[in-house]
Amino acid sequence: xxxxxxxxxxxxxxxxxxxxxxxxxxxxxxxxxxxxxxxxxxxxxxxxxxxxxxxxxxxxxxxxxxxxxxxxxxxxxxxxxxxxxxxxxxxxxxxxxxxxxxxxxxxxxxxxxxxxxxxxxxxxxxxxxxxxxxxxxxxxxxxxxxxxxxxxxxxxxxxxxxxxxxxxxxxxxxxxxxxxxxxxxxxxxxxxxxxxxxxxxxxxxxxxxxxxxxxxxxxxxxxxxxxxxxxxxxxxxxxxxxxxxxxxxxxxxxxxxxxxxxxxxxxxxxxxxxxxxxxxxxxxxxxxxxxxxx
Numbered sequence: 001x002x003x004x005x006x007x008x009x010x011x012x013x014x015x016x017x018x019x020x021x022x023x024x025x026x027x028x029x030x031x032x033x034x035x036x037x038x039x040x041x042x043x044x045x046x047x048x049x050x051x052x053x054x055x056x057x058x059x060x061x062x063x064x065x066x067x068x069x070x071x072x073x074x075x076x077x078x079x080x081x082x083x084x085x086x087x088x089x090x091x092x093x094x095x096x097x098x099x100x101x102x103x104x105x106x107x108x109x110x111x112x113x114x115x116x117x118x119x120x121x122x123x124x125x126x127x128x129x130x131x132x133x134x135x136x137x138x139x140x141x142x143x144x145x146x147x148x149x150x151x152x153x154x155x156x157x158x159x160x161x162x163x164x165x166x167x168x169x170x171x172x173x174x175x176x177x178x179x180x181x182x183x184x185x186x187x188x189x190x191x192x193x194x195x196x197x198x199x200x201x202x203x204x205x206x207x208x209x210x211x212x213x214x215x216x217x218x219x220x221x222x223x224x225x226x227x228x229x230x231x232x233x234x235x236x237x238x239x240x241x242x243x244x245x246x247x248x249x250x251x252x253x254x255x256x257x258x259x260x261x262x263x264x265x266x267x268x269x270x271x272x273x274x275x276x277x278x279x280x281x282x283x284x285x286x287x288x289x290x291x292x293x294x
Contacts, residue, residue: 072115075108118251122234125258132175132262134289139212140165142176143203146183154191159199166206173286178259182267183216185252186279190218194276211265211282219276228269228277232257264290
């Protein structure tokens, strides 16, 4: 009797063991399925992110083609029109009128040259092929050179320009020509968009901790804060018309951002409370060539 019970209990235990084994196999299988499901979900997310990036790149490409095509076509059309008129009228055209036509053609050629240069510059920066020609300079000399080169244009528009640079600004390492490019772009924009009746531009510079901060301020229409966050994006200016006037190809500020960031600095825009805009550039103060830093 006892043996019979034990035997029955042994059979019962074996069945339980088998059930437990099967349960463990099911649990193990479920774990594997969960792992595979998680991997599949991650793969799906990666594919979605890749698709989003491709979509973004496609949009950037479309913007590039739209902008460059438009920017190339406009001056080319103007040059062709002017040239056809010159050929058609020939000696019948007054010397002064002929001179105006030729000056317009020269300006359009310069516009084309700038656009091509901007596109090539941007490609170098984004591909990582742009190298800086670093040396120790005084940033105030950059401002002096830019102001001097643009003085005639500023005065012709009767714009009041104030330059206030602290004497204590130290020298630092930077690419002189590239910084001239940055501040030429900023001052050119300020000249273009400041108030037409009572234009005013102020340039200030001073040291803040271990950085040099320079501001270019105009009293134009200004840009709202939300759009200011994207003003350094490629093509954004031309495609979205942030101001009442077009900003050209929309590459200038994007290039400025690349130049400043390559120096380890930052550039940003702050809308001025009483209308207008303030563009600020901050660059670190380096005692040595910073490309040799670890």
